[in-house]
Every structure is written in C-alpha cells, then in structure tokens.
Amino acid sequence: MPEFDLYELISAPIIAMNEAEAQNSERYVELLEAYAFDKADEKGQRGLSKLEFSYARVEADGTATLQSVEIPLIQFLPISGVAIESAKLNYALKINTAPEKSAGRMRMLGQLAESTDSDSPLSGNINIELHLKQVDMPQGVLSLLETSQQAAQQKSTLIEPPKADPEPEPEIVIPDKFIDFEVIETTVAVIRPGQDVTYVLRPKFAKELQGQDVKVLVALGAQPRAALEFEGERDMMVRDGEDFKVRFLTSPRLEKYKPTTQIKLVLEAEAKSGTGSVKTQIHTISLSRRLKRPIIIKDLP
Numbered sequence: 001m002p003e004f005d006l007y008e009l010i011s012a013p014i015i016a017m018n019e020a021e022a023q024n025s026e027r028y029v030e031l032l033e034a035y036a037f038d039k040a041d042e043k044g045q046r047g048l049s050k051l052e053f054s055y056a057r058v059e060a061d062g063t064a065t066l067q068s069v070e071i072p073l074i075q076f077l078p079i080s081g082v083a084i085e086s087a088k089l090n091y092a093l094k095i096n097t098a099p100e101k102s103a104g105r106m107r108m109l110g111q112l113a114e115s116t117d118s119d120s121p122l123s124g125n126i127n128i129e130l131h132l133k134q135v136d137m138p139q140g141v142l143s144l145l146e147t148s149q150q151a152a153q154q155k156s157t158l159i160e161p162p163k164a165d166p167e168p169e170p171e172i173v174i175p176d177k178f179i180d181f182e183v184i185e186t187t188v189a190v191i192r193p194g195q196d197v198t199y200v201l202r203p204k205f206a207k208e209l210q211g212q213d214v215k216v217l218v219a220l221g222a223q224p225r226a227a228l229e230f231e232g233e234r235d236m237m238v239r240d241g242e243d244f245k246v247r248f249l250t251s252p253r254l255e256k257y258k259p260t261t262q263i264k265l266v267l268e269a270e271a272k273s274g275t276g277s278v279k280t281q282i283h284t285i286s287l288s289r290r291l292k293r294p295i296i297i298k299d300l301p
Helices: 007-034 141-152 250-258
Strands: 050-058 065-072 082-095 101-102 105-107 111-114 127-133 151-159 180-184 196-205 212-225 229-230 235-238 244-249 263-273 278-287
Touching: 007 082, 141 212, 151 212, 180 263, 196 212, 212 229, 212 244
Parallel strands: none
Antiparallel strands: 050 065, 065 151, 082 111, 082 127, 101 105, 180 196, 196 244, 212 235, 212 263, 229 244, 263 278
C-alpha cells in the first residue's frame, strides 16, 4: 500500500470538485456561444442564431398567405446548469509515521485503511458523497432570453399578391369651343310655313377631343321657340365625323313673323369626359326664309 501525504490526500477531492464545477461553467459558456450566437461579422458584432421556417395559411377571405417565422435558437436550448450543493468525504486512514515539518508546514504520511467490508476488493477506504442542485440562471442569461423573445418575428406574405390598381386616367381638358356642325344636306333651301324639313349634319370635334373618351350630347331647339316642331327624340349622342339627321316641321305662324325675325336651328351640346369634366356649347344654324310671295307678271294681250 503506497503512502500519501495526508494534506494532498484530503485536498485532492476538494480541488477535483472545484475543477469539475469550473469545467461545467466553461461548457455552459461554450454551449451558449456555439448555439445561441452567429459568427462575428467584419466589425466583430454577433447576432442571435435564429430558427426560420414558413408555412402556408388560407385566410378567411380565401386568399393564401405565406407565414414566415423567425425564433432565436436560444429559446430551444436547455441552458440551465447544475452545481455541487454539498459534499461529504469519508476517509479511513492509517498514520504510519510521526509528523515532520517540511516547507513550512507539518507533513504527515499515511495509508488508506483496509476496507471493513469483507466483500470489497479494495484495500483502502475513501467515500465521497456529493449532492447536486440546479442553479439559477445568471441575470445576463435572463436578459438574453428576454431580448430573444422580442427578436422573434412573424411575417405574412401573399402567395398571389393582388394586382396593382390601374393608374388614374389623365384629366381631359375640354376647350370652350369643342364642337362644330357642317350642313351636309337639306331637303329645302328656303323654309316656308308648314314644311317638313330634314337636315343632315356632320359634327366635328376640336382637336383636343379627337381620339379621346368624350361623350357629346346634343339637344335640339329653335329660336324663336315656337318656330319649329321636332319629331322624335330631341336629345341624341353624336360622334366625331359621323353624320346624323335632324327632322322638324315649320310652324304655320311663320308668315305672321316680322320680316326681320331670324329663324334658327339651335344645337345645345354638352361634352363630358371619362374623368368627369363637363362643358356646354350653343351652336345655331340660320334658316333662310322667303319673305314675300313671288310676283308673277302676265303678258299683256
């Protein structure tokens, strides 16, 4: 049986337990660095390692969205540690020599005593009883966990994003004089009372409106109002360059009008663009009258 310095024999288990706790702390830090943080960037800054995953979800309105989730990995790690709460050492020693002074302290040599257990194959007797406990997490780790919870993110992305709204149409500027009418054909050159007259007119839009989405409504009228009687619809939609007919009856009272009274066909046009701009314009066409009956000269006998 070898001899031991009793000082070293008693201190060795205590030192071993301290080193075990130190190694446990080092392993604890290595675990955090390996799994809780990314590698340092060029500036030496490190971010939290994150677990990322995505899944599709159908919303109540029937649209499908892609959910992206980022959770710091530290929230999944069992980061709690253990420590030695208490230790109990039992030695059975046999002192072989008297103590002697060495290096400023008393030095004693001894041996482990024979085991009292007859069935034990050991020739010496030393018992170590350890009690472990789960240690509280350090305040720094608690702060790190709180920060990681705030860093968790969830994003929603439409798998089929809605179509962008079309750009609004540019405002169409309607000039004050936006239409003109050309007389293409007429059934009479001079009107008389009680006639059935037809005019064929060709509208011509101003160049600002040509090719634009502009609707022009023409309302028919007369000046004086009772001079003409219109048949059919008095309001009609017209298009640029497309001929249309106007039919009316001349009043029998024309012969009672003064010779200076002018008879006019009144066209009240209203232009409305797709953007809501509206303009109105009055256009008149003078109708020729025969003021006197033709004089018939008979040959004298």
